[in-house]
Amino acid sequence: MALAVDAAQSRHLPDFLKHFAERSAHMLRSLWGGVAVFRGRETELYTGSGSKSAEGRESREWLFACARELRGEIAVRPLPPEQAAWFASPQGELPAVLLFVPIKASDGERLGALTLASRSTALSGGEKRLLSALASHAALSLENFRRFSQLERSKRQWVEDIDAISDYIVVHDRAWNIVRTNRSLASHLGVPPAALVGEAMVSLRPIAETGSALPCPFCMDTQQAREEYVAASTEKIFLVSTSRTPASHDEEARTIHVLKDITDRREAERRYRELFDSIQEGLFFATPDGRFLDVNDAMVRMLGYGSREELLRADVSPHLYPAPESRERFLRALTKQGVLRNYEETLRRKDGSLLHTLQNISGVRDARGRIVQIRGLMLDVTEQKMFQSQLQRERDFNQKILNTTQSMILVLDTAGLISYANRRCYEAGYQEEELIGHRLVDWVDATHRGEFEGALETTAHGHQVENIELPVRRGDGSMGHFSISLSPMRDEQNAVNSVVVVMTDITDAALLQSKLAHSEKMATIGRLVSGVAHEVNNPLAAILGFTDLLLENPAVPDSAREDLQIILQETQRTKDIVQDLLSFARQRPVQRELVQINNVLRQTIKLRSYDFASHGVEVTEEFQTDLAFTIGDAQQLQQVFLNILNNAYDAVQESGQRGRIRISTKQRGESVEVAISDNGTGIADPQRIFDPFYTTKQVGKGTGLGLSICYGIVRAHGGEIQCWNNGAAPGSTFLVRVPVATDAATNAVAKEAGR
């Protein structure tokens, strides 16, 4: 039909409708024709040439109202003269009626109405059929036009939509030529989209390529209807989604590529994975029932599995937790707190060995608050644990050594202040507050401090000082002889930051050693002397005897008698010497009785008081009044003191000064000490003074056995005797120390006496 509307015509719908209205009016010999088209609530009117008035506002609204009221097939509306004038012909002829014919779509929707201003009020059957045919023709055209415009709109929309997509979209045909691209792709290349149409796909290669040998850089397998893969250039990585439309009767086959730039995502993923796998801590995602969803390499390594897959595959939790209740405890804690920080857990490796871990865990909850996933970070602290316990053991061990050693161990800082003292120091009588923070050197005897400070200096320079022997004040105030070793202690930079001092009180050891040596010597001398004395007595007996006989012999002349007297005298002296020797060698057994030393001393002094007084020797007594008794032999002790006094007397006599002898007694601990000091000439060799035959006196003035005998007596009393020169002051001091009588010994003596 001539009026059929095709796509090209539809673009000119207003013209068509005007033409249609004019033609319809002409065909039905009407004065005027128009088409009202409903667009929603709006109505548009298209009229042919003819009455201008019909296009006025008033006439239109009247007309539209009539058109919308229209029901049924054809309506004939008579026109009053006023309205008829609106639709008059250019020649001024007035219509009688207006004819309304509805225009309906195939589904019955009213699309509009055809209106004609007719001269006659009646319509023939032919005219009615013609009008119906015209209305259906208009309906078809309008419907077509509508579909076409919808198509146009959606087509435009589609282009806009794909242009709005930031992913690159390109469509190509089987000849590998571009059919269409979206704006993103075109703008990436810097051209309008239309410029690319018809170009070869290969020209897009710089964007990215899959690496296939096809002429399209984005195609992988032309047989696949849909596929997804990655194409990349040096800068970008794309996820390519490809669809292929098969060839149909009106269109040839197309291939559509959508390129999604996943460079950043890939990079983020890569970084994440890299981080995930490279960190030394174990990372894991797990289900609450104990299955791992993902773990990193460190985690695999930590738990001793061969690969990530092995660990993910296995239901490891029964093996992982040596004690099932510890896993329950862990879950309870996580459920309650949601996050666990520095959670300590002992796990079991694949090989069964134990792994001490420190974990930071968070739980992912669902909408109902149930934990659906566990995410965690795990540190292997086995070594630290072992190291820690080893350290603890070592520390305990060292502490034990420090506390049980019999040596005093102190640590000094570089200034010489004591920063540590082991338990032994306190056991030895030192108080913590007088040690810690104080200078150790202050405890050293004043005359030896330089020596100690020198040693400290040496140590501070990194050298060890071993076994220096110094007098050091003990905790109880007495002086002791100490062996001291100093070792430097260094920090990480190898600088000396403190000094370890090991001190041992060797007073007793030194004394004991010298005493042992001395008593051994004395015993040897005793045996020797005893033998000699005995042998000498025989010839002496003969000499003395025969001399006596000669003296009794009247035949011996007087002159010879005088000589014999001298022989007698010297023999007598020899006899005395031998007697002394023997009494040294064989001491009498010590009598056991209670002895008050002060009394013994007083009696002894009395024995020599005449000599002292007559030679101007001043004797001072400083006796402790409540001096404890000792047990021993008063006579023998008197012999000891007398011997010492004699020595002192001789010494002060020799010095030529006014002699002074000071005698003091004092109880110290379990001993009674007697000190006898003089201001005489002193002793040439205090170490040898108790040796038999050691004498500094003139020949004939003494046998040199006196002090040896004293030594023996004091030793037999369980005591000791020492002597030394007074140092700065002239003279010497003898010290006799005998033990205080114990209660048991006193009782035993009392019993003996009472028997």
Added chain:
Amino acid sequence: MSTPVLQQSLAPILVIEDEPSVIAFLRAALERKGYHVEHAASGADGLALLKDGRYGGVISDVRMPGSVNGAEVHRWIQQHRPELATRIILISGDTANSETQSLLERSGTPCIEKPFRVQHLLQVVERTFGKP
């Protein structure tokens, strides 16, 4: 002559002493006072003489070489010659010796310490053995 009377009144004194010079002196001192002296150079010799002979007294050194010393001579006499038990004088070079001391204390045996004066010797001899 009165000598036989003397000889009868006191049998010889046995001196047991290993030191020749001491023997010589003892013999000289005692014989000069009129005692008869026989001598043995060791304890064993002394005991042999005591078994067969008859003596007025015994003077014995305490310390002598050989197996028999003064203390053993003393013991032998106590057992075998009780008549001589109180007629023993010991001479000693070392009375401090504890063994000698206990012997002297037990028996009350007189002891002369070497070296001794001749007067002291004769006093003890006369008191113990009587005059010759």
